[in-house]
Amino acid sequence: MAHLLNSLDSGYQSFYIDKNKDETWLSRTYNDTHEFKIQLKKLKAHLNKCIQDAEEDELNATGNVKNINNEKEILKRAKKRGLVISKLNKASRQWNNNVTKQVKLSGIQYNKFKNQTNMKSHNGDLDSVYINKISEEYKNDIYLAIGYHIARYGLGEMQTVKRNEIETYLKDVYGLDEKVAAIYISMTEKINNIKTYNTKDCINDYDKNSDIYFEIYLLDIMILIKDKNILTTLEYLRKSTSRSFFNNKSSIIVEKISPFLTKVMLGLEVENIDELLNQQVDICVDLVSKDYCKQNKISFDSSLFSIILSGIISLQFFIKYNNIQKALHVDWTTKNELPFNVKLPESVSKFHSIFICPVLKEETTIENPPYSLPCHHVISRKALDKLSKNGTISFKCPYCPVAATISKTMKVNFILL
Known part of the structure; x- marks a missing residue:
């Protein structure tokens, strides 16, 4: 599994042109195509000018307008037309070569990544790898862990279901206490309010000098800017901002709020506001979730996910151990302890x-x-x-x-x- 994770990571990185992950091969193709379109527009303007000049020369030759026959001028225009055609051919060849190369590289990397993700880590019956079956007495703990996971991550899909029905479902099916279920339901409601831009009740739950309040405050500003409510945005800034609000936040305000405020005052449109808004929603959801879990003494991460991921990673060690066990006819007698060490990622070994x-x-x-x-x-x-x-x-x-x-x-x- 560790080898697979490293392979997937390297395969994912190969989608990008450099290690900084600033640009993928496909985005480079898009940029090259966009540049090619710009060049075509410029060349089209040059060709139109040449056509116009040619028409004037033709009129001059018939004497319908003042005759300005000039052999040097005609040669100059013919040279210019040849230069435009040469540039067009060069730009076309360059764009075609770049696109062909980049599409080929992208195709190779995507095929490699697909093969890595479809690669089987073990052939055969998985039950033969881990022979210590889960005892019946722990089955209820498994159902409870599933209930906690659903309560933590799955309630967002049940917005149309009544609160008491969700509590009853979690209790009857997974044995989750109604008080604990109510805590998770309230957290889900907060998260959904942030995702739907309904932050009024949420922001009032936090101190005005806290980081969470500031990030939700910034989210409100972005929402108003997205709706292009310039006067409402300025009024919101005036009413909701006090002097104490700026304590110890001057650098953040200069970095995050000032660019928005400047563009609003100048009547300019904020570029990629949708992307910035989605990023800000994720920041607010993460901060609110962590604070809510801390205040109510519940786990922020899913125990079920951590356990399953640990089991997947440890599978290769069990396979190796079983092979050694069969070859040397040895056994491990100590209970509640593995005969080998399993290196887990930091996210599940805190x-x-x-x-x-x-x-x-x-x-x-x-x-x-x-x-x-x-x-x-x-x-x-x-x-x-x-x-x-x-x-x-x-x-x-x-x-x-x-x-x-x-x-x-x-x-x-x-x-x-």
């Missing part, structure tokens, strides 16, 4: 799932989970039983003077926020 008990110096497991004391120090279940003598006495935290009983402790679950 935290480490292993917790070592600081008292007994051993790794926590499903049978020996971590527990939090009233002082928030964390130890393993075995250490907790040992200190409390199986819950019969109170005890002092090993790391601070706070006393604790087993009834005041809580089981710890590590999640990625």
